[in-house]
Amino acid sequence: xxxxxxxxxxxxxxxxxxxxxxxxxxxxxxxxxxxxxxxxxxxxxxxxxxxxxxxxxxxxxxxxxxxxxxxxxx
Amino acid sequence: xxxxxxxxxxxxxxxxxxxxxxxxxxxxxxxxxxxxxxxxxxxxxxxxxxxxxxxxxxxxxxxxxxxxxxxxxxxxxxxxxxxxxxxxxxxxxxxxxxxxxxxxxxxxxxxxxxxxxxxxxxxxxxxxxxxxxxxxxxxxxxxxxxxxxxxxxxxxxxxxxxxxxxxxxxxxxxxxxxxxxxxxxxxxxxxxxxxxxxxxxxxxxxxxxxxxxxxxxxxxxxxxxxxxxxxxxxxxxxxxxxxxxxxxxxxx
Numbered sequence: 001x002x003x004x005x006x007x008x009x010x011x012x013x014x015x016x017x018x019x020x021x022x023x024x025x026x027x028x029x030x031x032x033x034x035x036x037x038x039x040x041x042x043x044x045x046x047x048x049x050x051x052x053x054x055x056x057x058x059x060x061x062x063x064x065x066x067x068x069x070x071x072x073x074x
Numbered sequence: 075x076x077x078x079x080x081x082x083x084x085x086x087x088x089x090x091x092x093x094x095x096x097x098x099x100x101x102x103x104x105x106x107x108x109x110x111x112x113x114x115x116x117x118x119x120x121x122x123x124x125x126x127x128x129x130x131x132x133x134x135x136x137x138x139x140x141x142x143x144x145x146x147x148x149x150x151x152x153x154x155x156x157x158x159x160x161x162x163x164x165x166x167x168x169x170x171x172x173x174x175x176x177x178x179x180x181x182x183x184x185x186x187x188x189x190x191x192x193x194x195x196x197x198x199x200x201x202x203x204x205x206x207x208x209x210x211x212x213x214x215x216x217x218x219x220x221x222x223x224x225x226x227x228x229x230x231x232x233x234x235x236x237x238x239x240x241x242x243x244x245x246x247x248x249x250x251x252x253x254x255x256x257x258x259x260x261x262x263x264x265x266x267x268x269x270x271x272x273x274x275x276x277x278x279x280x281x282x283x284x285x286x287x288x289x290x291x292x293x294x295x296x297x298x299x300x301x302x303x304x305x306x307x308x309x310x311x312x313x314x315x316x317x318x319x320x321x322x323x324x325x326x
Contacts, residue, residue, distance in 0.1 A: 054309040058256045061263030
């Protein structure tokens with residue numbers, strides 16, 4: 001029965017991936033909102049956009065990692 | 075491992091999406107030691123050979139009007155050179171060869187892994203941890219060599235209110251030590267997750283009822299993966315540049 005609980009935990013950890021999607025969408029949406037207001041400044045900020053996306057996404061990947069660990073390593 | 079008992083439970087699907095990451099020796103079935111040629115080392119070697127092929131063969135002609143291979147090489151070189159110069163400034167250009175090597179290795183092993191039946195070295199945490207900790211250790215040593223004890227000023231926000239500074243310092247130190255972990259796990263996690271999703275859709279394609287939708291799904295995910303592979307190589311490189319800038323100019 002221990003394996004079943006680990007699978008339930010893996011499913012709960014997968015919620016974190018969905019929450020990271022919220023973060024990534026927030027970064028991209030705010031970038032787009034700013035870029036449409038001031039298009040001339042948009043090109044200089046793409047590097048910042050990707051860094052922000054990467055930071056938001058990394059935490060979702062951590063949740064994915066936790067669920068992988070629960071399924072295959074515990 | 076509970077996977078075997080579940081997959082034999084009368085289901086049509088045989089889910090083994092993580093079997094693609096098993097490290098196998100190329101010859102025979104012996105134990106894997108550090109010197110054994112495995113599928114990981116094979117694909118790393120292929121990535122290195124591909125880099126050499128693009129850059130050595132491409133730049134051999136040194137044509138005024140570049141051939142296709144030469145313009146690929148020139149574009150990659152110019153792109154990374156401009157990124158290093160923009161982010162770290164003129165004095166960071168010295169470290170351009172290291173950053174370029176990191177970028178090319180990650181980019182080529184990401185893209186070569188999109189060939190069916192291939193293996194991605196960057197989906198292995200062992201490989202990306204070496205890359206991430208290499209960057210971390212190199213930049214920490216560089217920061218102390220360039221700035222001496224003043225490098226610790228990176229953690230001390232002198233323009234914050236005085237009573238907040240110790241708290242911010244603790245947070246900054248934690249975030250500094252999380253850097254190599256997040257660098258390596260971001261890369262490995264993204265690449266591995268993409269390959270798992272492709273494999274899961276491929277398993278769905280075995281069922282006749284949903285196979286058209288699953289094949290369309292594979293095509294869509296494959297397109298997304300082409301994007302993700304490039305973006306992850308770019309993100310790893312630009313974060314290395316940002317950390318390098320911190321090491322060269324630690325004052326806030």
